[in-house]
Amino acid sequence: MIFSKKSKVQQNSRTAVSFIGFDRxxxxxxxxxxxxxxxxxxxxxxxxxxxxxxxxDMDCYKVEEEIYELHNSHPGRQLIALSLNQKRLDxxxxxxxxxxxxxxEFAKLLSSINAGKKVSKHAAMEPEKNWTRKPQExxxxxxxxxxxxxxxxSPTNTxxxxxxxxxxxxxxxxxxxxxxxxxKPREFLKIIYSPDKMFQGALQRGWEKALNxxxxxxxxxxxxxxxxxxxxxTASTALNDSVLRPMCLMESEDQVIIRLVDCIPSTEQRNKxxxxxxxxxxxxxxxxxxxxxxxxxxxxxxxxxxPVFLSEWPNLTRLQPIPHALRIAALLTQNxxxxxxxxxELNIPQRYVFGFYSAANALGISGVSKxxxxxxxxxxTQQAPENRSILKRLLGRLAxxxxxxxxxxxxxxxxxx
Amino acid sequence: xxxxxxxxxxxxxxxKTTAIASISDFAPVSTNENxxxxxxxxxxxxxxxxxxxxxxxxxxxKIHLYGTPGxxxxxxxxxxxxxxxxxxxxxxDNTRKDPLKDMTFFIDSFRDYISQTALAVGITQTDIASVPxxxxxxxxxxxxxxxAAVFEVDARKQADVSLLVQSLLFTIDPGLEY
Ligand SMILES: Nc1nc2c(ncn2[C@@H]2O[C@H](COP(=O)(O)OP(=O)(O)O)[C@@H](O)[C@H]2O)c(=O)[nH]1
Ligand SMILES: [Mg+2]
Numbered sequence: 001m002i003f004s005k006k007s008k009v010q011q012n013s014r015t016a017v018s019f020i021g022f023d024r025x026x027x028x029x030x031x032x033x034x035x036x037x038x039x040x041x042x043x044x045x046x047x048x049x050x051x052x053x054x055x056x057d058m059d060c061y062k063v064e065e066e067i068y069e070l071h072n073s074h075p076g077r078q079l080i081a082l083s084l085n086q087k088r089l090d091x092x093x094x095x096x097x098x099x100x101x102x103x104x105e106f107a108k109l110l111s112s113i114n115a116g117k118k119v120s121k122h123a124a125m126e127p128e129k130n131w132t133r134k135p136q137e138x139x140x141x142x143x144x145x146x147x148x149x150x151x152x153x154s155p156t157n158t159x160x161x162x163x164x165x166x167x168x169x170x171x172x173x174x175x176x177x178x179x180x181x182x183x184k185p186r187e188f189l190k191i192i193y194s195p196d197k198m199f200q201g202a203l204q205r206g207w208e209k210a211l212n213x214x215x216x217x218x219x220x221x222x223x224x225x226x227x228x229x230x231x232x233x234t235a236s237t238a239l240n241d242s243v244l245r246p247m248c249l250m251e252s253e254d255q256v257i258i259r260l261v262d263c264i265p266s267t268e269q270r271n272k273x274x275x276x277x278x279x280x281x282x283x284x285x286x287x288x289x290x291x292x293x294x295x296x297x298x299x300x301x302x303x304x305x306x307p308v309f310l311s312e313w314p315n316l317t318r319l320q321p322i323p324h325a326l327r328i329a330a331l332l333t334q335n336x337x338x339x340x341x342x343x344x345e346l347n348i349p350q351r352y353v354f355g356f357y358s359a360a361n362a363l364g365i366s367g368v369s370k371x372x373x374x375x376x377x378x379x380x381t382q383q384a385p386e387n388r389s390i391l392k393r394l395l396g397r398l399a400x401x402x403x404x405x406x407x408x409x410x411x412x413x414x415x416x417x
Numbered sequence: 418x419x420x421x422x423x424x425x426x427x428x429x430x431x432x433k434t435t436a437i438a439s440i441s442d443f444a445p446v447s448t449n450e451n452x453x454x455x456x457x458x459x460x461x462x463x464x465x466x467x468x469x470x471x472x473x474x475x476x477x478x479k480i481h482l483y484g485t486p487g488x489x490x491x492x493x494x495x496x497x498x499x500x501x502x503x504x505x506x507x508x509x510d511n512t513r514k515d516p517l518k519d520m521t522f523f524i525d526s527f528r529d530y531i532s533q534t535a536l537a538v539g540i541t542q543t544d545i546a547s548v549p550x551x552x553x554x555x556x557x558x559x560x561x562x563x564x565a566a567v568f569e570v571d572a573r574k575q576a577d578v579s580l581l582v583q584s585l586l587f588t589i590d591p592g593l594e595y
Contacts (some may be wrong), residue, residue, distance in 0.1 A: 032469060036481075103500065233550065312555035313566040313584065317577045326580070327594075330587035333564050346591070390421060391503075391586050391593055393474040398586075399595055401440060402579040 015042045015114055018051035020067060021060030030055070037107045041114065048074065053113060058083030058096075067091070078113055095119055172245065173322050174355040175295030182304055182340040191354060193297040195362070199248050200293040202256035203228075204362055207282060209258065216264065220257040221247060227264050228282065235285035236264065236277050248292040287319045287359045294358035296351025298339065307336035307369040314360055322359075324352045336369040422501050423582065425468070425484040426527065427508035428519050432541040432572025433484035434468045436508060439575040440582065441470025441482055504535035504585045507565075508572065509554075512546040517557055524563060536563060537585035539570030539577070564588070 017034070019027055027044060034042040045051050048070055056067055058081045070077060071091050079094040082101060089096070095109070112119050180187035195201045199221060210217035210230030219226040224247070226237040237244070280288075298304075310332035316325055327346050331337070339357060343350045360366035425433045468484030480503075507523050509516045520538065524531065540554065554567045566584035570577040587593060 232547070311559070312552070313568070315551050315568055316566075316584070317568040317570055317580050326583055326587045327591055329566065330584070330591035333566075333588075334591065347594075388590065388593065390474065390478055390480075391590060392595075393476070393478070394421075394472065394480055395583060395586050395593055395595060397472060397474065398440070398579045398583050402576045402583065 014040065015053060016045040016047075016051040017042045017053045017055060018045050018048045019055050019057075020070065021057035021063040022055075026057070033103060033107075037103055038110060042110065048077075051077075053078045053080065053110070055079075056081045058089070064089070080109070080113075170323065171295075173291040173295070173320065174351045175297065177296050177351045179343070179350045188304065191297045191350070192300045192302070193294055193358075194300045195290070195293055195358075197251050197253055198293050199250070199252050199256060200289050200362065202252060202258060203286060203289055206256075206258045207286065209260070213260065216261050218257075218259055218261045220259075221252060221255060227261070233282045235280045235282050238277055240278065244289075245292050248289050281318060283315060283363055284319055286362050287314065290359040290362040291320060291322065291355055294355055296355045298354045298358055299361065302339075303368055304340060305338055307338050308332070308357060308366060309336040309369045310360060310366045312365050314363060314365065319359075322352065322355060324348050325356055328353055328356045332366070421478070421503055422481045422483060423503050423506060423585070424530075425482065425506045425508060426486065426523055428510060428513060428523075429486055430513075431508040431510040432539070432570070433486075433508055435572035436506070436539070436570070436578045437468045437470040437482045437484050439572060439578045440472060442473050443471065502530065502534055504537065504589060505531055506537050506539065506581060506585060508539045508541055508570070510542050511540050511549070512542045516540070517549060517553065520554060520557065521561070524561060531563065535585050535588040536565040537581050537588065538565050538567040539572070539581045540567065541570055541572050543569045544571065 017030070019030070022030075031044050034040065034044070042053075048054065054070060054077055056063060056079055067079070067081075067089065068091075071079075077093060079089075079091060080097060081089055081094055082097050095113075097106070097109070109119060177191060180190055195204070202219060202221070203226070206217045206219045206226075207228050207230075209215075210228040212230070214230045217228040217230065219228065224237070224239055224243070226235055226239070228235050239247070302308075310329060313329045313333060314325070316329070319325075324346065327348075328342060331342060331346060337345070339353055340350070343353045346353075357366055425436055427433055468482075470482040470484075472480040472482065474480065505527055507520070507527075509519050509523075513519060524536070527536075538554065538558070540551065551567050551569065558565055558567065566581070566588065568577070568581050568584065570581050572578060
């Protein structure tokens with residue numbers, strides 16, 4: 001017994017069930033079934049002599065011999081034979097059940113047998129499709145939210161989501177811009193930035209070169225260097241965050257040198273102050289640099305009214321976390337949507353959506369949709385309120401778990417020289 | 418009382434038992450057999466039967482976590498596993514010979530279920546094998562017209578597993594809030 005060692009006394013009040021023809025996996029499934037669906041009324045025994053019911057898998061090769069053997073030694077034994085094609089057995093006390101098995105029906109069957117009731121010799125069962133979500137007809141449906149006034153777009157709404165960030169830390173990545181009125185084009189100036197003129201743009205151009213040529217590219221900016229490895233998809237630099245971040249905020253124009261190199265120079269050749277080297281998966285590096293650069297803004301020339309797409313989820317377990325990234329990704333992978341709609345639908349400040357979009361765009365997985373809102377995938381259905389309440393509570397638990405350790409498992413590895 | 422389940426599947430060694438252990442309230446009832454069993458010659462971590470874990474929520478609800486290598490499409494276990502199912506967490510071992518083929522195989526065999534619920538894909542052992550990279554998996558999923566998060570996951574890290582399961586929940590309902 002795997003789940004609990006029941007005392008002898010307890011076991012005696014329950015019905016012993018033995019099995020023929022099942023593998024251990026299936027036997028374990030029955031044990032779980034007995035426990036969760038049959039209120040522990042039955043227990044599994046390997047001993048045919050002490051069991052009152054024997055369940056047989058008729059689709060097991062040459063199982064008949066074993067059944068007849070059991071029948072001869074225990075003629076009164078109640079058998080339940082499960083099979084795909086309702087094979088016949090010439091035995092009394094045998095109930096045939098066609099697979100697949102519906103567990104509710106099966107539990108009823110067992111309890112009827114246990115109560116000594118007469119049971120039909122053939123019990124066909126349709127599997128129950130008691131899944132939490134049903135397919136849906138409509139193609140594009142805005143999220144139905146628990147209605148809250150728009151004013152509730154409050155810091156507390158994002159506070160939990162930002163579980164692992166202090167507020168100042170969060171500002172570094174998504175800035176602190178208030179929402180703008182998207183109907184007023186003049187306000188757009190407040191939310192745009194030009195990565196092309198910044199280190200971010202040079203990084204993207206350098207990476208494209210490294211990737212296309214499958215070679216090593218060196219970026220030099222203000223006498224600092226970053227190496228991009230097109231084969232191994234990594235970035236390495238001696239720069240720590242406190243130097244790198246301000247670099248991302250500067251207008252670099254054409255001051256960044258991008259050049260192909262054969263190898264990363266050894267420590268001796270490098271500046272003696274470069275005590276350690278930070279190695280990043282390239283995506284993690286681009287993501288972080290883009291967040292620092294955009295600080296919750298979007299690329300110049302982004303048409304705010306056109307839907308944007310997300311072709312795949314960013315690899316969020318290995319990227320700098322920002323609040324609401326999971327929700328934005330889930331929503332955007334369903335259907336392209338205008339950026340403004342996302343923040344309204346999710347009821348979150350625009351800067352989170354803008355920052356996410358800018359970083360995903362730099363990774364090449366997001367952009368303005370050429371066509372109007374077209375469904376990539378069938379949208380998921382609105383959950384029933386009671387399901388929602390459970391999902392929400394589960395989420396709360398999981399969020400606690402992911403916050404504790406995530407910062408320490410962040411992307412870069414440090415090589416001490 | 419509701420009976421919610423999350424099914425973890427994937428090839429042997431992909432990290433199902435470990436992932437469930439990472440987020441379950443109790444050490445999972447791993448049904449790995451002990452030495453007296455006939456399966457003892459298998460490597461000890463290998464799942465012989467079924468993994469089971471639980472996350473208790475406040476109130477009386479529980480989320481049941483099941484791990485299965487997914488061979489039971491037609492046997493008794495299937496109905497038990499899928500009724501009340503929230504979705505599938507598919508774990509793939511990046512060190513295996515053809516993990517993309519593994520993905521296709523598992524998605525094909527769980528197709529009905531996925532189309533009715535949700536899918537999240539975790540690629541494990543990327544610290545040992547960095548290729549195939551995630552964009553390859555994502556491309557394959559698009560070809561298969563399946564929408565799912567694909568994350569690198571170390572099944573031993575609670576934060577990784579937790580984020581992957583969160584992505585599953587948001588895939589079910591992006592309108593959820595913390
Ligand atoms: N190096 C490494 N080991 C892992 C990772 N994920 C899981 N493992 C290990 O892989 C082994 C197999 O995992 P297990 O949970 O037994 O796989 P299962 O057969 O799917 O249940 C265990 O020793 C885990 O600790 C990972 O991302 N990297
Ligand atoms: Mg296992």
